[in-house]
Amino acid sequence: MTTELQDLFAFLAVVQAKGFREGARASGTSASSLSEAVRRLETRLGVRLLNRTTRSVLPTEAGARLAERLVPALGEVEAALDVVNSFRDRPTGTLRLNVPATVARLVLPSIVTPFLKAYPEIRLDVIVEDSFVDMLAAGCDAGIRYDERLEQDMIALPIGPRFQRFATAASPDYLNARGRPEHPRDLLGHACLRGQFASGAIPTWEFERDGEIVRVDPTGPLLVRLGAAVDLAVEAAVGGLGVIHLFEDWLRPHLDSGALEPVLEPWWQTFTGPFLYYPGRRHLPAPLRAFVEFIRSR
Missing domain, CATH: 3.40.190.290 (D-Maltodextrin-Binding Protein; domain 2)
Known part of the structure; x- marks a missing residue:
């Protein structure tokens, strides 16, 4: 069962990153291990989940349906595992932020270094994307956008210059x-x-x-x-x-x-100015919770 769960995470990482190499970079593993995990999953399910070409990796209709259902389900699994973080002296894990280029250049430089020095066991993964995206579907924990681009049903926290x-x-x-x-x-x-x-x-x-x-x-x-x-x-x-x-x-x-x-x-x-926005759910992953508290303290 453990292997099956890992294969599901691997499949979702490839779909969200739109490629094995990009998925490996985002998940901290190798492209070959992701490819093998997806092959195992396809063999187990008896259906092709990804269309692979030399230029792109896109989900089939079956793969798209599976990924759509996996996003909330695996999110709950990660949240459940993250509960253990509350018993640590310092939070650990990866925080994935989706931000526009202006924020990456003008806002984050004064925040990233002191935050990571305060929380050395957290890894910050910053995805720079100027187009409007579904932050959760893209596999990110939080995003930074200006108010006219904020997603609905999200908590918005001012960050950077007002x-x-x-x-x-x-x-x-x-x-x-x-x-x-x-x-x-x-x-x-x-x-x-x-x-x-x-x-x-x-x-x-x-x-x-x-x-x-x-x-x-x-x-x-x-x-x-x-x-x-x-x-x-x-x-x-x-x-x-x-x-x-x-x-x-x-x-x-x-x-x-x-x-x-x-x-x-x-x-x-x-x-x-921009806002940090994230889901208004009861349990926040420890790295995101630490980042929210850090921003509020500033």
Whole structure:
């Protein structure tokens, strides 16, 4: 029975990670052991659970149905085993967080090191993903998102700065050559460096002043995937290629050094900072409980 349970965990790790190599990395085992576990499970059940190609590993219809039922069931098993953690002097185990790139860059650096020093027996597994995901189905214990992207029926705890701003900036050389916009709509006549979500959507630039909201959809010479390649756009702005619109904290070092000059600052929009969110169940895994208490203490 122990082997069967391990095989179920292995199968779910592969499905959630969408691959044997990625599943091995997430579960702390080897790809070959996961492959063997899935083969044993398929043989025992007499049905193929995964479609394997050289490019992808996807569940069959039977595999998808099984994974859907296993997520809550194996979650309860892990919760039951985690009860033992309350008898330890210090919590141990893995905490899996799903966060957007902005949080990984701007919020977590000041939190991760002191947390792991305070809890050296906890391993933190950070999955950076800007698209909206079902945090539990993805095999994560908690996520960090902004309020408009929070999942329902979750507990939300403020983490990081409570307010942030989007900043607009360009290099002094660019502005001296092209002029300084006085209104957001002036950006329609400028070279703007844009970002794109994984879905393909390109978010408009939003500005606000005295209750007036202005949204513009400018064009420019560079389009980058948000999160993965934002630094490329920042360096392009510093190099004089065009105007950038991004989290103020991301641009702050370049604003302070003078490499970038603020543009339309009275129009910069303020928004609520991120939240740590997690299921509102009675028993939290010990690593997550420790992280929640650590964040609350700060």
